[in-house]
Amino acid sequence: ITVDGSMGYGNLATLKGIVSSGSSSDTTITGTVTITNTTAGFTLIGMTIEGQLEISGNIGTITLTDLTVESSTDTGISITNQNGAVVADQVAADDNSTYGMYIDNTAGTGGVTITNSEFNNNDDSNASTNYSGLYIKSNGIVSLDGVSANGNGGNGVEITYAKSIVVKNSTFNNNSISSSSELSGHGLYINNSHATGTVTLTNIQADNNAMSGFFVITKGNIVVDSISAYANGVTYDTYGALFNNTSGKGTVTVTTSEFLASGGTGLLVYSNSKVAMDGVTAEDNGGDGVYIDNCNLSGGNCLGNGIVSITGKQLNLFNDNDGYGLYVVSAGNVTLANFTANGNAKGVFIQNDFTGKTGKVTLNLTYTSDLEDFVNTISGNDGIGLEVYSNSNISVEKVDIYENGTDGAILDNDNAGISAPISVSSSNFYGNKAGDGLMISTIGKVTLYNVNANQNSDNGVAIYASSGTGLINYTSSRSGTNTLTGNGAYGLYIESSGIVNLYSIDATGNGYGGYVRNNYGDSRTVNINNSNFSYSTIGTGLAVLSNGVITLNNVTSSSNLITGIVLNNATASSAQKVVINRVVANENTTGSGMVIETLGLVSLSNITADSNAVYGVDIDNCQYDS
Numbered sequence: 211i212t213v214d215g216s217m218g219y220g221n222l223a224t225l226k227g228i229v230s231s232g233s234s235s236d237t238t239i240t241g242t243v244t245i246t247n248t249t250a251g252f253t254l255i256g257m258t259i260e261g262q263l264e265i266s267g268n269i270g271t272i273t274l275t276d277l278t279v280e281s282s283t284d285t286g287i288s289i290t291n292q293n294g295a296v297v298a299d300q301v302a303a304d305d306n307s308t309y310g311m312y313i314d315n316t317a318g319t320g321g322v323t324i325t326n327s328e329f330n331n332n333d334d335s336n337a338s339t340n341y342s343g344l345y346i347k348s349n350g351i352v353s354l355d356g357v358s359a360n361g362n363g364g365n366g367v368e369i370t371y372a373k374s375i376v377v378k379n380s381t382f383n384n385n386s387i388s389s390s391s392e393l394s395g396h397g398l399y400i401n402n403s404h405a406t407g408t409v410t411l412t413n414i415q416a417d418n419n420a421m422s423g424f425f426v427i428t429k430g431n432i433v434v435d436s437i438s439a440y441a442n443g444v445t446y447d448t449y450g451a452l453f454n455n456t457s458g459k460g461t462v463t464v465t466t467s468e469f470l471a472s473g474g475t476g477l478l479v480y481s482n483s484k485v486a487m488d489g490v491t492a493e494d495n496g497g498d499g500v501y502i503d504n505c506n507l508s509g510g511n512c513l514g515n516g517i518v519s520i521t522g523k524q525l526n527l528f529n530d531n532d533g534y535g536l537y538v539v540s541a542g543n544v545t546l547a548n549f550t551a552n553g554n555a556k557g558v559f560i561q562n563d564f565t566g567k568t569g570k571v572t573l574n575l576t577y578t579s580d581l582e583d584f585v586n587t588i589s590g591n592d593g594i595g596l597e598v599y600s601n602s603n604i605s606v607e608k609v610d611i612y613e614n615g616t617d618g619a620i621l622d623n624d625n626a627g628i629s630a631p632i633s634v635s636s637s638n639f640y641g642n643k644a645g646d647g648l649m650i651s652t653i654g655k656v657t658l659y660n661v662n663a664n665q666n667s668d669n670g671v672a673i674y675a676s677s678g679t680g681l682i683n684y685t686s687s688r689s690g691t692n693t694l695t696g697n698g699a700y701g702l703y704i705e706s707s708g709i710v711n712l713y714s715i716d717a718t719g720n721g722y723g724g725y726v727r728n729n730y731g732d733s734r735t736v737n738i739n740n741s742n743f744s745y746s747t748i749g750t751g752l753a754v755l756s757n758g759v760i761t762l763n764n765v766t767s768s769s770n771l772i773t774g775i776v777l778n779n780a781t782a783s784s785a786q787k788v789v790i791n792r793v794v795a796n797e798n799t800t801g802s803g804m805v806i807e808t809l810g811l812v813s814l815s816n817i818t819a820d821s822n823a824v825y826g827v828d829i830d831n832c833q834y835d836s
Contacts, residue, residue, distance in 0.1 A: 211228075211239060211241070211242075211243045211244070212243075212244040213225055213228075213244070213245045213246070213248065213252075214244070214246050214247055215246065215247035215248040215249060216246070216247040222248070223247060223249045223250070224248070224249060224250045225248060225250075225252070226248075226251060226252060226253060227251075227253030227254060227255070227273070228253075228254055228255075228257075229253065229254075229255045229256065230255060230256035230257045231256075232257075233256045234257055234258045234276045234277060234278045234300075234302075235258075237256055237257045237258065238257070238258045238259075238260060239257055239258070239259045239260070239261070240260045240261060241260070241261045242261045242262045242263075242264060243259050243261070243262070243263050243264070244265075244266075245263075245264070245265045245266075245268065246264075246265070246266050246267050246268065247267050247268065248268045248269070248270070249268070249269045249270065250269075250270050251268075251269075251270025251271040251272065251273070251294060252265070252268055252270070252272055252273070253272075253273040253274075253275070254273070254274050254275070254277055255273075255274075255275045255276055255277070256275070256276045256277075257276075257277060257278075258277075258278040258279070258280075259277070259278070259279045259280075260280060261279075261281055262279070262281045262283075262284050262285065262287075262288065263277075263279050263286065263287045263288070264288050265287075265288065265289040265290075265292070266288070266289070266290045266292070267290075267291045267292075268291075268292055268293070268294065269293045269294055269318075270293075270294045271294050271296070271320065272289060272294065272295070272296045272297070272315075273297045273298075274287070274296075274297070274298040274299070274301050275298075275299050275300055275301075276299075276300045276301075277298075277300070277301045277302070278301075278302040278303075278304075279303050279306070279311075280303075280304060280306060281306045281307060282305075282306075282307055283307050284306070284307055284308055285306060285308045285310075285311075285312050285341075286303035286304075286306035286309065286310050286311060286332070287301070287303050287310070287311040287312070288309070288311075288312045289311075289312065289313045289314065290312070290314045291314070291317050292313070292314065292315035292320075293317040293320075294318050294320045295315070295320030295321050295322070295323070295350065296313050296320070296321075296322045296323070296324075296348075297322075297323045297324075298311075298323070298324045298325070298327055299325045299327065300325075300326050300327060301324070301327040301328075302327065302328050302329075303327075303329050303332070303343075303344075304328060304329065304330045304331050304332065305330075305331050306332045307333075307334045308332065308334055308339075308341045309332060309341045309342060309343070309345050310329035310330070310332040310342075310343040310344055310359070310362065311329055311343075311344050311345070313344075313345065313346045313347065313348065314347040314348075315349070315350070316347055316348060316349050316371060318349065318350075319349045319350055320348070320349075320350045321348060321350030321351040321352060321353065321372075321373070322348045322350065322351075322352045322353070322372075323353045324344070324353070324355075324357055325355045325356050325357075326355070326356040326357075327356070327357055327358075328357070328358040328360075329343035329344040329357070329358070329359045329362070329366075329367070330343060330359065330360045330361050330362070331360070331361040331362065332362045332363065332364075333361075333362060333363030333364075333386075334363065335363070335388075336388060337388050338388065339363075339388055340363060340364035340365075340387060340391060340393075340394035340395070341362065341363055341364045342359075342362060342364045342365040342366065342367065342368040342394075342399070343359035343360070343362035343364075343365070343366050343367060343385070344357070344359050344366070344367045344368070345367075345368045345369075345370075346367075346368070346369045346370075346371075346372070347369075347370050347371040347372075348369075348371060348372050348373070349371070349372075349373060350372070350373050351373050351375075351376070351407075352369055352372040352373075352374070352375045352376070353375075353376045353377075354367065354376070354377045354378070354380055355376075355378050355379055356379050356380065357377070357379075357380040357381075358380065358381045358382075359381075359382050359385070360381060360382065360383045360384050360385065361383070361384045361385065361386075362385045362386070363385075363386055363387075363388050364385065364387070364394045364395065365393075365395065365396045365397070365398075365399040366382035366383070366385040366396070366397045366398060366399075366416070366419070367380075367382060367397075367398050367399065368399045368400075369400045369401075369402065370400075370401050370402070371402065371404070371405070372402055372405060372407065373405060373407045374405070374407025374408050374409070374410075374430070375400060375402065375407070375408075375409045375410065375428075376412075377410070377411050377412070377414060378410075378411070378412035378413050378414065379412070379413045379414075380413075380414050380415075381414070381415045381416070382396075382397030382398045382414065382415070382416040382419065382423070383415065383416065383418055383419065384417070384418045384419065385397055385419045385420065386419075386420045387446075392421065394421065395419060395420030395421035395422075395446075396420075396422045396423070396424070396425040397416030397417075397419040397422065397424060397439070397442065398411070398414065398416055398423070398424050398425070398426075399425045400425065400426045400427065400428065401425075402426075402427065402428040402429075402430075403428060403429060403457045404429070405428060405430060406428075406429045406430040406458055406460070407428075407430045408430050408431040408432070408433060408460070409426055409428050409430065409431070409432045409433070410433045410434075411424070411426075411433070411434045411437055412434075412435045412436055412437070413435070413436045413437070414436075414437045414438075415437070415438050415440075416437070416438070416439050416442065416451075417438070417439065417440040417441055417442065418440065418442065418444075419442045419443070420442075420443070420445060420446065421442070421443055421446060421448050422439070422442050422443055422448055422449050422450060422451060422452060422472075423437075423438075423439030423442040423450050423451055423469075423472075424437065424439060424450070424451035424452065424453070425451075425452050426451075426452065426453045426454065427454045427455070427457070428454075428455050428457075428460065429457050429458025429459070429460060430455065430458060430460040431455070431460040431461050431462070431463070432453045432455055432460060432461070432462045432463070433463050434453070434462075434463065434464040434465070434467055435464075435466055435467065436465075436466045436467060437451075437467045437468075438467065438468045438469075438470070439451050439468070439469045439470070439472065439476070439477075440468075440470045440471055441470070441471045441472070442472050442473070443472050443473035443474055443496075444471075444472070444473040445473065446473060447473040447474045447496055447497070448472070448473055448474045449472050449474045449475045449476065449477070449478050449497070450469035450470070450472035450475070450476045450477055450492075450495065451469055451476070451478070452478040452479075453477075453478070453479050453480070453481075454478075454479075454480040454481070455480075455481050455482070455483075456480050456481060456482050456506050456513075456514070458482075459482060459483055460481070460483060461481065461483045461484040461485070461486070461516065462479050462481045462483075462484070462485045462486070462504075463485075463486045463487075464477070464479075464486070464488075464490055465487065465489050465490075465522075465524070466488070466489040466524065467489070467490055467491070468490070468491040468492070468493075469490075469491070469492045469495065469499070469500070470491070470492070470493055470495070471493075471494045471495065472496060472497070473495075473496045474495065474496050474497040475495060475496075475497035475498045475499070475500075475501050476492035476493070476495035476497075476499050476500060476531065477490070477492055477499070477500045478501050479500070479501070479502045479503070479504070480504070480506070481503075481514065481516060482504060482506050482514035482515070482516060483504065483514065483515070483516035484504070484516040484517050484518075484519070484542075485502050485504050485516060485517075485518045485519070485540075486518075486519045486520075487500075487519070487520045487526065488520070488521065488522030488523065488524050488526070489522065489523075489524030489525065489526065490520070490526050490527075491526070491527040492527070492535075492536075493527060493528070493529045493530050493531065494529075494531065495531045495532065495533075496531075496532050497531065497532060497533040498531055498533035498534045498535070498536070498537045499528035499529070499531040499533070499534065499535045499536060499551075499554065500528060500535075500536050500537070501533075501534075501537045502518055502536075502537070502538045502539070502540070503538075503540075504516045504518060504539075504540050504541065504542070505539045505540055505541045505562070505564055505567075506541075507539070507564065510564075510565055511564065511565055511566070512541035512564045512565075512567060514540075514541045515541050515542060516540070516541065516542050517540070517543040517544070517545070517569065518538050518543070518544045518545070519544075519545045520536075520545065520546045521545050521546070521547035521548065521574075521576055522547075522548070522576070523576070523577065524548065524577070525548050525549070525550075525577060525584065526546075526547075526550075527549070527550050528549065528550065528551040528554070528558070529550055529551065529553050529554065530552070530553040531554045531555070532554075532555055533554065533555050533556070534554060534555065534556045534557065534558065534559050535550075535552070535554040535556070535557050535558055535588075535591070536549070536551055536557075536559070536560075537558075537559045538558075538559065538560045538561070538562075539562075540560075540561070540562045540569060541562060541564060541567045541569065542562065542567070542569040543562075543569040543570045543571070543572070544560050544562055544570070545571075545572045545573075546558070546572070546573045546574075547572075547573070547574050547575060547576045547577070547586070548576060548586065549586055550586070550587045550588075551587070551588045551591070551596075552588065552589045552590050552591070553590045553591065554591045555591065555593060556591050556592070556593040556594050556595075556597075557588040557591040557593075557594065557595040557596055557611075557614060558588055558595070558596045558597070559597045560597065560598045560599070560600075561598075561599045561600075562599075562600050562601070562602075563599045563600050563601045563622075563623070563625055564601075567601055568601050568602045568628075569601070569602055570600070570602045570604070570605070571598050571600045571602075571603070571604045571605070572603075572604075572605045572607075573586065573596075573605065573606045573607065573609055574586075574605070574606075574607040575608040575609075585608065585609075585610050586608055586609040587609070587611070587612075588609065588610075588611045588612075588614070588618075589610070589611065589612045589613050589614065590613050590614065591614045591615060592614075592615045593614070593615050593616050594614060594615075594616045594618075594619075594620065594645070595612075595614035595617065595618045595619055595642065596609075596611055596618070596619040596620070596621075597619075597620050597622075598619075598620070598621050598622065598623075599622050599623070600623045600630070601623060601625065601627075601628075601630065602623065602628075602630045603623075603630050603631055603632070603633075604621045604623055604630075604631075604632045604633070604652075605632075605633045605634075606621065606633070606634045606635070606637055607633075607634075607635045607636055607637065608635070608636045608637060609637045610637065610638045610639075611637070611638070611639045611642070611647070611648075612638065612639065612640045612641045612642065613640075613641040613642065613643070614642045615642075615643050616643070616644045616645040617644075617645030617646050617647075617649060617668075618639040618640075618642035618645070618646065618647040618648055618663070618666065619639060619647070619649065620649045620651075621634070621648070621649070621650045621651070621652075622650075622651040622652070623651075623652050623653075623654065624651045624652050624653050624674070624677060624678075628653075628654075629654040629655065629678055629679075629680055630652070630653075630654045631652075631654045631655040631656070631657065631680065632650050632652050632654065632655075632656050633656075633657040633658070633659075634648065634650075634657075634658050634659075634661050635657075635658070635659040635661065636659070636660045636661075637660075637661055637662075638662045638663070638664075639661075639662070639663040639664075639666065639670070639671070640662065640663060640664040640665050640666065641664075641665045641666065642666045642667065643667055644667050644668075645666070645667060645668050646663075646666060646668045646669040646670070646672045647663030647664070647666035647669070647670045647671060647697065648661070648663055648670070648671045648672070649669070649671075649672045649673075649674070650671075650672070650673045650674065650675070651674045651675075652673075652674075652675050652678065652680065653675065653677045653678025653679075653680065654678055654680040655680035655681045655682070655683075655708075656673055656675060656680060656681075656682045656683070656684075657683050657684075658683070658684040658685070658692070659684075659685055659686065660686050660687055660690055660692065661684070661692055662692060662693045662694070663693075663694050663697065664693055664694065664696050664697065665695070665696040665697065666697045667697075667698045668697065668698055668699045669697060669700045669701070669702070669703045670694035670697040670700065670701045670702060670717070670720065671684075671694060671702050671703070672700070672702075672703040672704075673703070673704045673705070673706065674705050675705065675706040675707065675708065676705045676706060676707050676727075676728075676730045677707070678707060678708065679707045679708045679731060680706075680708045681708050681709050681711070682704060682706050682708060682709070682710045682711065683711045684702075684711070684712050684713065685711070685712075685713040685714065686713065686714040690714065691714050691715075691716050692714055692715050692716065693716045694715065694716065694717040694720065694724075695716060695717070695719045695720065696719050696720065697720040697721065698720075698721050699720070699721045699722060699748075700717075700720060700721065700722045700723070700724065700725050701715075701717030701718070701720040701722070701723050701724055701743070702715060702717050702723075702724040702725070702726075703724075703725045704724075704725065704726045704727065704728070705727050705728075705730070706727070706728040706730070707728060707730040707731035707734065708728060708731070708734055709728070709734050709735050709736075709737075709758075710726050710728050710734070710735075710736045710737070711737045712724075712726070712736075712737070712738045712739065712741060713738075713740060713741070714739070714740045714741065715740075715741035715742070715743075716741070716742050717741070717742065717743045717752075718742050718743065718744045718745045719744075719745045719746075719747070720745075720746055720747070721747055721749065722746050722748055722749045722750060722751075722753075723743030723746045723750070723751040723752050723767060723770065724741075724751070724752045724753070725752075725753050726738075726752075726753070726754045726756070727754075727755040727756070728755075728756050728757070728758070729755045729756050729757040729779070729781050729782075731757065732757045732758070732782060732783050733757060733782070733784075733786070734756065734757065734758040735756070735759045735760070735761065736754050736756045736758065736759075736760045736761070737761045737763075738752075738754075738761070738762050738763070738765055739762075739763045739764060739765075740763070740765075741764075741765050741766075742765070742766045742767070743765070743767040743770075743774075743775070744766055744767055744768045744769050744770065745768075745769050746770040746771055747771055748771055749770070749771060750770060750772045750773045750774070750775075750776055750801070751767030751768070751770040751773070751774045751775060751795075751798070752765070752774070752775045752776070753775075753776040753778075754775075754776070754777045754778065754779075755778050755779075755781075756778070756779045756782075756786070757779055757781055757782040757783070757786065758779065758782065758786055759779070759786050759787045759788070759789065759810075760777050760779055760786070760787075760788045760789070760808075761788075761789045761790075762775070762777075762789070762790045762791070762793050763792060764791070764792045764793075765790075765793045765794075766793070766794040766795075767793075767794070767795050767798075768794060768795060768796040768797050768798065769796070769797045769798065770798045770799065770801075771798075771799050771800060772798065772799070772800050772801040773798055773801030773802050773803075773805055773824075774795030774796070774798040774801070774802070774803045774804060774822065775793070775795050775803070775804045776804075776805045777790075777804070777805070777806045777808070778806075778807040778808070779807075779808050779809070779810070780807045780808050780809055780830075782810075784809070785808070785809040785810035785811070786808065786809065786810045787808075787811045787812070787813065788806050788810065788811070788812045788813070789813045790804075790806075790812075790813065790814050790817060791813075791814075791815045791816055792815070792816040793814075793816070793817050793818070793819075794817075794818045794819075795818070795819045795822070795827075796818060796820045796821055796822065797820070797821045797822065798823060799823055800824075801822065801823055801824055802819075802822050802823075802824040802825040802826065802827070802828045803820070803822040803825065803826045803827055804817075804819055804826070804827045804828065805825075805828045806828065806829045806830070806831070807830050807831075808830075808831045809831060810831065811831075812829055812831055814827070
């Protein structure tokens, strides 16, 4: 059947369609159907075409309803040089030799709307070519709802041009690749880098595709909800989903979605603007679970300036991946909440310390449930648990980091050039196998509250703050204790140029109990209250080196291998006091109970120092120059 509007003295130009009195199940046309050069739109309803449907050079809306097309030699449905919208409902274009359906209506500004249709198993079986189940190029809005494009020898759906794109309630599975090409073998492939319209993806399944489940490039916003990508890119070590809008200023939002068992990274996001996630699961992937870059580094500077927000009312799970569970490179604030990053090669990496950038990093817990007591965890990773590198504030709250292969956590903002604080609260760091439980490097204030670090191979907590003068406060709730026990090196290790306040520290049973050095600057005090540094197995229980006043109140340091307590502020430029009240230093195996070296007054009250190997208390405040 051929309808050519340029023939028959132009009378066919206004023919508006061919409508069957039956349906596609009982009306069959054998051979090619060609519709060209009509000017009033054209409608086909209720038929099966065993051959090709070729629609070209028409004006007005093309409407296809209840239509089945199968061609063993070429594309099933071809719409080209179309000036007008395309609307398809209940269309099946399966088992065609090349494309299932090919649409190019860029001759006009109309959109493309496809509902309740399928484009499956289209493939020419030629090893050198790739064809998509559904191909769309349009200047208008593209909307797909209830579309399946499975088992094709290329992409499931390919959209290369559109004003904006909405895809929902669809499946794009088992699409393969005949010839090696990064542009084929995707479940849903969108390359719309010229347009600023939003790409919206909702309730879509894209599993077992050769290259990826989702490939999206655009200038505009990308909004994703309730999508799943399983076992994509397994042969080619590629990804579950890639979202890239770095060519524009659009944001990326991903909610209630999962990216599982990909050959490479589960979810890749590249943007210059805000990236927001909530309820994301990325597990069992061959690369990272989730990789986010909205810095877009060029020549040492970030082109992007957006924040990263992974938080809300749902859980975010980044587990059992062969790379990092979560990897974030950003130019702005980074917030991570309600998450697990367990059993990966490495746990969580966050970096926003780029030139001129002052974004903060916050890890916390906002999720609540009547069914479970959820805790943020970073555990069982082969390498490091948590790395944060920032130029500004770092805050970690309600995170348990344990049994990782190297360090538990590294928090580093000492390259900021400004005094930016680091705070850690209500968190635990234990059983990390080849490093510190918690390591902090900063020139700013450090605040630790209810922080425990036990059974780590090196230090429980190590703080390096000697380049700044920020205050260090390590405290607990009124009835609580900060436990730093069973660590291979120090329970607590501090280097600082600022005041150090320690309250309610249990640093017992470590290689060394506690080490505090703040003599990098003058007149910075050290205050230690209600703490225990006993049972050190390698050396001294507590050592303090300062150029300021040293005050100990209600402190115990007994049964250490060498000395119980060493206090030294003799390097101060002027005499500084040592004040000791209610201190016990007994039975230290090879050294004294207490050794004090100072230029200033020593005040002792309520002291017990019995059964030590050398002296009970050894005080030298003469310090003369021989």
